[in-house]
Amino acid sequence: xxSLQNIRDLLATSxxxxxxxxxxxxxETEATLNRELDAKLKGGGPDKEHQDLIRALVLLWHxxxxxxxxxxxxxxxxxxxxxxxxxHRREPDYGNAAYWFRRVGNHAAxxxxxxxxGELLDAEKESELKKELLPRGEWNVFGFxxxxxxxxxxxxxxxTQLLRRIQQIETETLxxxxxxx
Numbered sequence: 001x002x003s004l005q006n007i008r009d010l011l012a013t014s015x016x017x018x019x020x021x022x023x024x025x026x027x028e029t030e031a032t033l034n035r036e037l038d039a040k041l042k043g044g045g046p047d048k049e050h051q052d053l054i055r056a057l058v059l060l061w062h063x064x065x066x067x068x069x070x071x072x073x074x075x076x077x078x079x080x081x082x083x084x085x086x087x088h089r090r091e092p093d094y095g096n097a098a099y100w101f102r103r104v105g106n107h108a109a110x111x112x113x114x115x116x117x118g119e120l121l122d123a124e125k126e127s128e129l130k131k132e133l134l135p136r137g138e139w140n141v142f143g144f145x146x147x148x149x150x151x152x153x154x155x156x157x158x159x160t161q162l163l164r165r166i167q168q169i170e171t172e173t174l175x176x177x178x179x180x181x
Contacts, residue, residue: 002045002054004179008172010036010058016164017171019148020092022063030064049075050178056083057175065090078104082174085141086167094149101141109177114139116169124162133166144170 010033014026028036037058041051052071060068065087072084085100114134121130132143144166151160 002041002043002051002179004176006040007054007058007175007179010040011061011171013062016161016168017061017063017090019090019160019163019167020152021065021090024063027062030059030062030067033058033062033064046178046180050079050180053079053083054175054178056087057171057178060087060090061171078107079174079178082107082109086170086174089145089148092149092152094145097145098142101145104141107177109173110139110141112176113170113173116173117166120162120165120169126162129159129162 010028013024015024018024034055037055041054045051046054053075056068056071059071060083068083069087072080072087074080075083081100081103085097085104088094088100089097091097114137117139118130118134118137121127121133129147132147133140135143144163147159147163148167151163154160
């Protein structure tokens, strides 16, 4: 069985991923990650498709966008489109990201993502960003894409850092869904 904590351990980097493509210091090589993932995933658990998407998310976390893209584009359905959308948002290709997120539809992970992002935004007293990302209390993936595009290349470090933390919540929430809980 795949331990969610074992997968989360692979996300332990000195910095959160950039909203863009990176690269940043302190990430693992693609070869190292693939070896570690092979060892962690061989014990069974989620089906191969979910295991491939877990691999893509970990690679994406470590700024290996091309490798993550190769995996995500091979997987049909909402989960594959979700990972594909994150990759294109980070590329950055915001229009293509929106295309893939339209294919996601109303993903099961969105309600937990909305709750966690809402808690963070409340704690940070970010009511305007909360209105953009959580209208009617529901996750607005297109609002998140727009916010990421808005801060691209700007020097407003506080909003960018907050969006990077929300991106972390997005990744962790999707990983939990893929690992089965």
